[in-house]
Amino acid sequence: MTPTHYRVIGYARDLDLPIIYVPPGLNPMSIGREAIVVDEPFRILVASTPLSASHRTGRVRPLVAGVSIGNILITAGTLGWFGTMGDGVVLISNAHVFTNKPESPYPPANPAIVQPGSIDGGMASIDTVALYHSHIPVKMIDESDCPVSKAVVSGLNAVSRLLGRKTRFTAVVEPTNKVDVALATLRKGIQYNPLVMGDDGKPFGTSGELVGLLFAGTGEIYVVSKAVNILKYYPHLRLIGAEAVDAKIGDRVVKCGRTTGCTEGEVISTDAVVKVNYGTGYAVFEDVVLVRGKSAGGDSGSSVWLARQQ
Amino acid sequence: MGLRKVKLGGDVVGLDNTEKIAFVLRGASKKTIKRLSEEGYRIIFLDSEFKAW
Numbered sequence: 249m250t251p252t253h254y255r256v257i258g259y260a261r262d263l264d265l266p267i268i269y270v271p272p273g274l275n276p277m278s279i280g281r282e283a284i285v286v287d288e289p290f291r292i293l294v295a296s297t298p299l300s301a302s303h304r305t306g307r308v309r310p311l312v313a314g315v316s317i318g319n320i321l322i323t324a325g326t327l328g329w330f331g332t333m334g335d336g337v338v339l340i341s342n343a344h345v346f347t348n349k350p351e352s353p354y355p356p357a358n359p360a361i362v363q364p365g366s367i368d369g370g371m372a373s374i375d376t377v378a379l380y381h382s383h384i385p386v387k388m389i390d391e392s393d394c395p396v397s398k399a400v401v402s403g404l405n406a407v408s409r410l411l412g413r414k415t416r417f418t419a420v421v422e423p424t425n426k427v428d429v430a431l432a433t434l435r436k437g438i439q440y441n442p443l444v445m446g447d448d449g450k451p452f453g454t455s456g457e458l459v460g461l462l463f464a465g466t467g468e469i470y471v472v473s474k475a476v477n478i479l480k481y482y483p484h485l486r487l488i489g490a491e492a493v494d495a496k497i498g499d500r501v502v503k504c505g506r507t508t509g510c511t512e513g514e515v516i517s518t519d520a521v522v523k524v525n526y527g528t529g530y531a532v533f534e535d536v537v538l539v540r541g542k543s544a545g546g547d548s549g550s551s552v553w554l555a556r557q558q
Numbered sequence: 559m560g561l562r563k564v565k566l567g568g569d570v571v572g573l574d575n576t577e578k579i580a581f582v583l584r585g586a587s588k589k590t591i592k593r594l595s596e597e598g599y600r601i602i603f604l605d606s607e608f609k610a611w
Binding site (some may be wrong): 471 | 602
């Protein structure tokens with residue numbers, strides 16, 4: 249197909265994107281530029297680019313995993329997977345993707361979950377695919393309120409001053425977390441497919457064995473909340489078409505994230521303790537999986553699967 | 559050896575106490591590296607801390 253088959257029929261000023269008409273039978277993902285793609289005037293198919301991974305930042309319907317998503321108050325993360333809670337379908341991602349204050353026990357001020365995420369042009373008026381359901385609060389490292397600890401620290405600082413030293417002590421509480429996870433209730437009328445988007449825009453064939461959700465990384469190593477732990481926090485959550493499994497050191501895994509696309513990695517730890525920078529503070533996580541593999545900002549929430557056997 | 563419990567802190571940003579792996583920021587002090595080595599930890603150096611993506 250050549251781009252001459254497509255026709256620009258308008259311009260979305262708020263998204264700064266052209267609106268392009270695609271005749272029936274042409275693949276909307278093959279357009280050579282970022283655009284809102286329609287098959288009939290204003291029946292939106294997808295906002296896409298043909299570049300690897302970048303079509304994940306467009307408007308994708310039916311919803312699939314591995315695409316840009318987030319609370320309207322954050323930039324963007326990745327839609328991890330789908331589940332059910334009672335009769336309703338829920339979207340699964342990170343607490344810091346579905347709420348702007350993952351450390352708070354309260355719901356976010358705005359419950360709108362938009363796809364794509366706001367940094368990718370998602371708007372509450374037309375892109376709200378789900379509403380915040382709940383999250384497991386991330387407990388941050390914080391100053392201690394314990395009077396005994398404060399007294400001890402005060403004494404230590406007094407001694408340090410007497411000795412003419414510049415070192416000062418602080419009492420901190422260092423609670424541990426196991427998961428960074430949240431759920432959002434799919435809105436009525438929003439279609440979804442329990443599939444992961446591959447780098448070509450087509451479904452990526454996973455093993456169906458879910459290790460967990462990516463939520464942090466260094467670029468070369470990423471951190472995964474175990475799916476088995478997520479189900480302990482949400483005992484009524486049922487994964488759709490997937491099974492929570494434990495990984496072993498040396499296992500090959502794969503994730504498809506909003507920013508770095510589908511990448512394979514190797515499990516290097518299945519029982520790690522890590523300190524994670526959340527921007528507003530630090531949090532300690534235990535019983536997490538570490539993977540040597542590529543990730544970057546925006547990949548948070550990606551589902552991590554055991555790679556299929558060759 | 560093995561009597562002192564190694565904990566997170568400073569340049570030590572990750573630990574696997576089962577497999578005895580320490581994730582340490584590049585540029586950590588020689589003292590930290592020596593102590594981890596004495597405790598039998600394999601050290602993996604990182605260019606940056608773990609960040610919530």
